[in-house]
Amino acid sequence: MAPPSESAGRPVIEVRDLSVHFALDEGTLKAVDGLSFAIEQGQMFGLIGESGCGKTVTAQSLMRLVPTPGRIVQGQINFRAEKGDQIDLANVDGTGQEIRAIRGNEIAMIFQEPMSSLSPIHSIGNQLMEAVLLHVTRSKREAYKIALEMLDLVGIPNPVQRMEEYPHHFSGGMRQRVMIAMALSCRPRLLIADEPTTALDVTVQAQILDLIARAQSQFQMAVLYITHDLGIIAEICDQVAVMYLGKIVEQGSARNIFHHPLHPYTRRLLASTPRIGQHAERLQSIEGTVPIPIGLPRACGFCSRCPDRIEGTCDSSVPALVEIEEKHYVRCFLHDERAEVAS
Amino acid sequence: MTAPPILKVEGLKKYFPVEKGFLRRVVGQVKAVDGVSLEIGAGETLGLVGESGSGKTTVGRCILRALDPTEGSIQFQIDDDVSVDMARINRRELRALRRYANMIFQDPYYSLDPRWTVLDIVGEPLKLAKLADGAELEERVARLMEVVGLEAKHLRRYPHAFSGGQRQRIGVARALATNPRLIIADEPVSALDVSTQAQILNLLSDLQGEFGLAYLFIAHDLSVVEHISDRVAVMYVGKLVEIAPKDQLFFFPKHPYTEALLSAVPTPDPDVEKKRIILPGEIANPADPPAGCYFHPRCQYAQARCREEEPALREVSPGQWASCHFADELALVGAPR
Numbered sequence: 266m267a268p269p270s271e272s273a274g275r276p277v278i279e280v281r282d283l284s285v286h287f288a289l290d291e292g293t294l295k296a297v298d299g300l301s302f303a304i305e306q307g308q309m310f311g312l313i314g315e316s317g318c319g320k321t322v323t324a325q326s327l328m329r330l331v332p333t334p335g336r337i338v339q340g341q342i343n344f345r346a347e348k349g350d351q352i353d354l355a356n357v358d359g360t361g362q363e364i365r366a367i368r369g370n371e372i373a374m375i376f377q378e379p380m381s382s383l384s385p386i387h388s389i390g391n392q393l394m395e396a397v398l399l400h401v402t403r404s405k406r407e408a409y410k411i412a413l414e415m416l417d418l419v420g421i422p423n424p425v426q427r428m429e430e431y432p433h434h435f436s437g438g439m440r441q442r443v444m445i446a447m448a449l450s451c452r453p454r455l456l457i458a459d460e461p462t463t464a465l466d467v468t469v470q471a472q473i474l475d476l477i478a479r480a481q482s483q484f485q486m487a488v489l490y491i492t493h494d495l496g497i498i499a500e501i502c503d504q505v506a507v508m509y510l511g512k513i514v515e516q517g518s519a520r521n522i523f524h525h526p527l528h529p530y531t532r533r534l535l536a537s538t539p540r541i542g543q544h545a546e547r548l549q550s551i552e553g554t555v556p557i558p559i560g561l562p563r564a565c566g567f568c569s570r571c572p573d574r575i576e577g578t579c580d581s582s583v584p585a586l587v588e589i590e591e592k593h594y595v596r597c598f599l600h601d602e603r604a605e606v607a608s
Numbered sequence: 609m610t611a612p613p614i615l616k617v618e619g620l621k622k623y624f625p626v627e628k629g630f631l632r633r634v635v636g637q638v639k640a641v642d643g644v645s646l647e648i649g650a651g652e653t654l655g656l657v658g659e660s661g662s663g664k665t666t667v668g669r670c671i672l673r674a675l676d677p678t679e680g681s682i683q684f685q686i687d688d689d690v691s692v693d694m695a696r697i698n699r700r701e702l703r704a705l706r707r708y709a710n711m712i713f714q715d716p717y718y719s720l721d722p723r724w725t726v727l728d729i730v731g732e733p734l735k736l737a738k739l740a741d742g743a744e745l746e747e748r749v750a751r752l753m754e755v756v757g758l759e760a761k762h763l764r765r766y767p768h769a770f771s772g773g774q775r776q777r778i779g780v781a782r783a784l785a786t787n788p789r790l791i792i793a794d795e796p797v798s799a800l801d802v803s804t805q806a807q808i809l810n811l812l813s814d815l816q817g818e819f820g821l822a823y824l825f826i827a828h829d830l831s832v833v834e835h836i837s838d839r840v841a842v843m844y845v846g847k848l849v850e851i852a853p854k855d856q857l858f859f860f861p862k863h864p865y866t867e868a869l870l871s872a873v874p875t876p877d878p879d880v881e882k883k884r885i886i887l888p889g890e891i892a893n894p895a896d897p898p899a900g901c902y903f904h905p906r907c908q909y910a911q912a913r914c915r916e917e918e919p920a921l922r923e924v925s926p927g928q929w930a931s932c933h934f935a936d937e938l939a940l941v942g943a944p945r
Contacts (some may be wrong), residue, residue, distance in 0.1 A: 315801040436890055437660075466659035466828060468887045471872035475886055493801060496831075496874025519878040537806035538876055539835035541858055541943040547813065548835065550806035554771045 275345065276303035277454050277487040278327065278372075283340030283355065284511075285319075285326050292559040296322040296335065298511035299605075301586075304455070304487040304504075309478075311502030311519070312491045315534075317555050319511040320491045324457045327489070328368050329359040347371055347454065370400040373448035377460040379440035383432040389416075390428030393447055400451045415446035419476055438469035442476065449480055456481070459491045474501060495538050499523055507531050510558050510566035513586060517593035527595045530567045565598065573599055613647035613685070614789055614822055615671070620644045620680035620695075622666050626895055638895045640666045642846035643680075645921075650685075650789065651816065653823040655837030655854070657830060657869070659891055662843040664826050668792045670695075671824070672711055673702055684709065686789070707737040707786035714795035716775030720767040726753070726778055727763045733785045752781040755818075756811060773804035780811060784819070792824045797832060809836055830873045834858055834943075839927075842866050845892045845902045848921055852928035859942035862930035864907045867940040880944050901933070909938055 285297040297319045304310040314320045325331045327342060342354040346367065357363045376382045384392060393412035394405070402408055409428075416424035419442040432440055441461060448456060458477060462470040478501055481488050490502055498505055499519060506516040507528065515528040526532045536549035553570045565571070568579040575598055582604040586596040595601070621643055626636040641663045648654045658664045669675040671682055673694055682694035686708045697705070710733070713719035720729055730749045734740045740748050750760035756777040758770075767775055776796065783791050793812070797805040813836065815821060827833050833840055834854055841851040842865065850863040861867045871885040887906045892898055898905055904914040913933055921931040932938070 315803065438890065466891075467830065467872040468659060468868060469890075470874075471884050472886055474874075475884065494874065495802070495876040499876045499878045499880075500874045523876060523878050534802060535876065537803045539806075539809070539831040540876060541831050541834045541870075541873065542945050543835070545835070547810050548806035550810060551803035554773065554804070 276305050276343075277345055278489075279303040279341075279343040280323075280327070281341040281343070283323075283326065283342060284338050285322050285331055285335055286338045287335045289334065289559070295511050295558045295561075297326065298558070300340070300508075300511070300513060302506055302513065302516065304489060306454070306487055307481070307485045308504060309481060309488045309490055309502045311498040311505040312489060312508060313493065313495065313498050313505060313534075314508035315493055315555060317557075318508045319558075320508050321459055323508075324374065324459045324489065324491055327354065327455075327457060328372060328374055329354060329357070329364045330368075331359075344372070344455070366400075369396050370451045371453055372455045372457065373451065373453035374457040374459065375441070375444045375448050375461045377463050379437065379444045379464075380432060382444060383440060385432055388429055388431055389435070389443055393428070393443070393450060396447060397450050411450055412446075415450045416443070418449070418480075419443070419446045420472075421446070437465055438472060441465065441469075441473055445473070445476060445480065449484065452484060453486060455487045455489065457489045457491070460493070462497070463492070463494070470497075477501070495523075495535065507534070510555065510561075512566060512596065513594070514567065514596045515594065516586070517590075521590070521593045525593075527589060527593070527600055528567075528597050529571045529573050529599070565596075575599070578602075612649070614650045615646075615648040615685070615824075616681075616683040617647070617667075617671065618645045618681045618683070620667065620670055620682065621678045622663075622670050622675060623678045636895050639846045639897070640894055641670065641677075642894075644843070644846075644848055646841055646848065646851060648790065648822045648824060650822055651820045652839070653816065653825055653837045655833035655840040656824060656826045656843065657828060657833050657840060658843030659828065661845075661891055661894065663846040663894070664843050665794055667843070668711070668794050668824060668826050672709055672792060673697075674711075684790070703736070707733065707739070708788050709790040709792065710783040710786065710788045712776075712779050712783045712791060712793040712796045715799050716772055716779055717767075717799075719779060720775060722767055725764045725766055726758075726781075729767070729778060730781045730785055733782060737786050739786060748785070749781075752785055755784065755815070756781045757807075771804075772800055773807055776800060776804075776808050777811065780808070780815070784815065787819070788821070790822045790824070792826070794826045795828070796825075798827065798829060805832070812836065830858075830869060830943075842869065845897055846894050847902065847931065848929075849903065849932070850928075850930045851921075852930075856925070856928045859945065860925075860928075861940045861942050862924045862928060862935040862938075863903075863932045864909050864938065864940065865903050866930075867942070868906075870943045871941065873943065875944060882944050883941075901931075909934060 281301050283300045287294040312320050337355050343351050344354050345351050394408040397408040397411050413424050462473050502519050505519050505522040506513045509530050515531045533551045565579045568574045578598050584596045584598045585603045585605045586594050587601040589595050589600050622641040623637040625634040628635045656664045670677040677695050684694050685691045727749050731745050753760045797808050837854050840854050840857045842849050844865050850866045868885040868887050889906050892902050900916050901914045901919050904910040919931045919933045921929050924930045924935045
């Protein structure tokens with residue numbers, strides 16, 4: 266385990282009021298809508314939400330990989346780079362030199378489907394060495410050594426032989442290990458994990474979660490862990506943010522979120538998750554579906570599905586994200602009457 | 609189990625030949641399902657769990673004869689006094705039996721034909737079984753729509769106009785159309801979000817209560833299986849390793865693989881301290897399984913006997929069957945309570 270450095274406690278990344286919009290024929294889709302959060306060194310930050318809540322677009326915007334016609338329309342993504350200087354990733358050229366020096370190097374990402382993220386026509390060794398040659402060293406021999414070390418670190422047996430093989434020779438779990446090896450090879454300060462175990466079986470998932478946790482404590486990375494699985498969040502994350510319709514609706518420590526949830530959406534999400542040994546005849550479900558964030562009125566995003574809504578309040582203004590208890594933030598009029606200022 | 613079983617599968621095997629070269633010589637067999645026996649009672653839900661490649665989907669497909677089994681019998685009680693062996697009937701007889709058992713699929717996007725209206729999709733099994741036509745068909749489909757919680761006026765809409773959860777409801781309505789006794793649900797909620805998943809699970813239990821349906825519920829998510837099942841069977845490389853009433857299986861497992869599976873399920877509670885069993889290696893290759901117990905290379909309790917002798921599935925305690933030589937001696941840990 267690495268000793269805590271002097272910079273511990275200061276955020277590696279700080280997102281402020283980020284909005285990402287997609288200009289579609291049907292109107293402007295607000296995928297991410299005024300998002301703020303910060304992740305400290307060595308912290309495992311969980312971002313949880315259902316499909317369409319904007320969690321993946323959030324990850325893409327940190328890497329500046331938002332697909333067209335998506336665009337960062339406001340906000341800051343302050344990333345503290347290796348040398349200690351801060352850089353606002355929201356305002357750099359998305360294809361320029363600056364972001365390319367950071368992407369895949371200081372900020373690395375692992376995805377849900379490792380097969381579509383690996384090239385089928387290049388050997389695992391070559392793909393691993395590519396990033397190392399780009400960011401760490403120019404010597405092929407050294408890059409080979411680093412790649413080999415990484416494969417060994419992520420628990421791939423016979424790494425020398427495996428270096429020569431191609432992705433289709435690997436099982437799903439092994440491919441995800443390769444992706445992790447690739448992500449770790451440049452010693453990133455921030456690792457973004459977007460549903461990395463969703464396509465895997467539960468015993469393989471356990472192996473991968475174990476690997477990510479070990480790698481984190483070894484390299485003291487900040488990790489943004491994105492998932493829809495509450496169980497995973499509870500097991501590995503320190504801080505949790507619950508996302509709904511492009512906004513964080515509740516944020517706090519894992520213990521706060523799971524034992525003392527305040528937002529009606531968080532509560533219902535927890536209640537609709539089956540638990541072993543619960544013996545419930547029926548599960549609580551959330552009525553209706555997530556609306557599509559195009560041309561929605563200025564109202565709480567959850568208000569159409571919320572059984573506790575206050576008529577005349579929840580449907581006419583947007584609640585602000587307020588610190589209700591120490592380090593426990595909630596965006597709901599039931600807990601605080603402050604509304605978000607229209608921008 | 610209360611009533612006599614409506615489905616009794618015995619010694620079911622499904623081998624896929626491995627062919628090689630221009631002459632397609634058969635060089636081996638993938639034993640996808642290798643001697644599975646199970647029973648489902650009327651109105652009962654049997655959960656079937658296992659990892660990808662364990663053969664659980666193949667079991668479901670063989671029962672409905674979407675695949676022809678290599679060996680074994682599948683006794684299906686289509687009526688109170690008529691029983692047929694699904695494994696032995698021909699294609700023509702099979703068509704007449706389709707109405708008694710049906711399937712719900714995983715992906716509500718790919719399993720519905722985009723060019724068909726809901727009326728076509730849900731009405732097709734009724735038409736094929738010659739149970740309804742014309743205005744009567746429309747009326748029955750409309751009623752089915754209401755049963756599964758959709759609006760009957762959306763009868764002529766196409767699948768793209770519905771959300772994922774609503775599409776899965778259409779799939780459920782189609783499976784229900786001919787009043788079957790058995791529904792095989794293959795991962796019916798794994799493509800859905802948690803809140804939608806809860807809606808579909810509730811719908812499935814409501815329908816079971818209303819129509820006395822029996823389910824074979826195939827899934828990899830153990831929390832979902834525990835919620836919906838009466839009994840649970842665990843598969844590993846084509847074989848059942850354990851089958852038991854759900855509380856016994858989840859809290860007093862008798863097979864080390866069940867124990868490892870349970871320990872790997874993430875618990876949505878940060879205060880639950882538990883020891884995850886990290887299984888070494890990967891699931892065995894069904895074309896070339898290891899000698900002895902298939903699980904022995906990954907089992908932390910394995911002994912010399914496990915490497916040589918294949919354990920039989922035997923009743924360890926009443927209703928609980930496990931295939932482990934040491935099922936009686938091992939003190940295995942179940943799911944946290």
